[in-house]
Amino acid sequence: MTEPVLSVTGLTRSFVQGGVTIEVLRGVDLSVGPGEIVALLGASGSGKSTLLQAVGLLEGGFGGSIRIAGEEAAKLGGDGRTRVRRDALGFVYQFHHLLPDFSASENVVLPQMIRGGTRAEADARAGSLLTALGLGHRLTHKPSQLSGGEQQRVAVARALANRPALVLADEPTGNLDEATADVVLAEFLRLVRGEGSAALVATHNERMALKMDRVVRLHEGRLA
Numbered sequence: 421m422t423e424p425v426l427s428v429t430g431l432t433r434s435f436v437q438g439g440v441t442i443e444v445l446r447g448v449d450l451s452v453g454p455g456e457i458v459a460l461l462g463a464s465g466s467g468k469s470t471l472l473q474a475v476g477l478l479e480g481g482f483g484g485s486i487r488i489a490g491e492e493a494a495k496l497g498g499d500g501r502t503r504v505r506r507d508a509l510g511f512v513y514q515f516h517h518l519l520p521d522f523s524a525s526e527n528v529v530l531p532q533m534i535r536g537g538t539r540a541e542a543d544a545r546a547g548s549l550l551t552a553l554g555l556g557h558r559l560t561h562k563p564s565q566l567s568g569g570e571q572q573r574v575a576v577a578r579a580l581a582n583r584p585a586l587v588l589a590d591e592p593t594g595n596l597d598e599a600t601a602d603v604v605l606a607e608f609l610r611l612v613r614g615e616g617s618a619a620l621v622a623t624h625n626e627r628m629a630l631k632m633d634r635v636v637r638l639h640e641g642r643l644a
């Protein structure tokens with residue numbers, strides 16, 4: 421049997437605020453197979469971002485187990501977490517977080533250079549991803565010279581630059597109008613599928629969720 425790219429078991433997370441403990445995740449179990457695209461639905465405040473932050477190895481304070489591409493998160497030190505984030509994960513957020521002084525292409529080149537690729541290969545990969553997203557004519561534009569939908573497409577290309585086993589997306593089209601969101605999401609899904617990456621996509625949008633391979637719902641701290 422193929423090993424899942426993500427395996428979460430008994431994940432817990434609470435926050436203490438004003439002396440009150442809020443148990444946000446109360447034992448989340450989730451497995452995502454290679455190339456599988458999973459929609460993470462849940463009401464506002466149900467803990468979708470908290471779950472993605474845990475899986476993204478961005479924060480500590482979690483109970484339970486997270487395995488990504490065969491590596492147990494709890495056994496990783498800071499360097500190991502950085503390596504797994506860089507080599508196995510890609511991130512897309514609601515807001516693009518592109519570097520404003522870099523062009524569209526340079527924003528996609530950068531993570532590849534950090535990983536240690538050659539500039540020529542990184543340029544070629546950036547060009548091919550951005551062209552696949554319809555931005556072949558925008559390679560040298562800065563983020564401020566791009567529309568919201570175009571900025572988010574660049575963020576998608578950046579997330580896929582290092583061929584991650586798993587893309588984590590937190591409301592990836594939440595900042596776009598409905599028509600643009602639909603187009604960008606369709607392109608995102610097509611590209612992720614074409615690349616063979618798996619994805620875990622947090623969204624409020626049931627209609628969008630149905631375009632993915634599987635839907636899981638976060639409710640009262642657990643997945644159903």
Ligand SMILES: Nc1ncnc2c1ncn2[C@@H]1O[C@H](COP(=O)(O)OP(=O)(O)OP(=O)(O)O)[C@@H](O)[C@H]1O
Binds near residue numbers: 435463
């Ligand atoms: N750093 C923190 N400190 C205290 N409470 C937090 C922190 N981060 C999240 N929470 C609380 O955890 C709960 C879940 O938040 P989270 O952002 O994960 O929900 P969400 O499902 O992503 O919501 P939304 O769909 O509105 O983005 C909320 O009640 C939130 O206030």
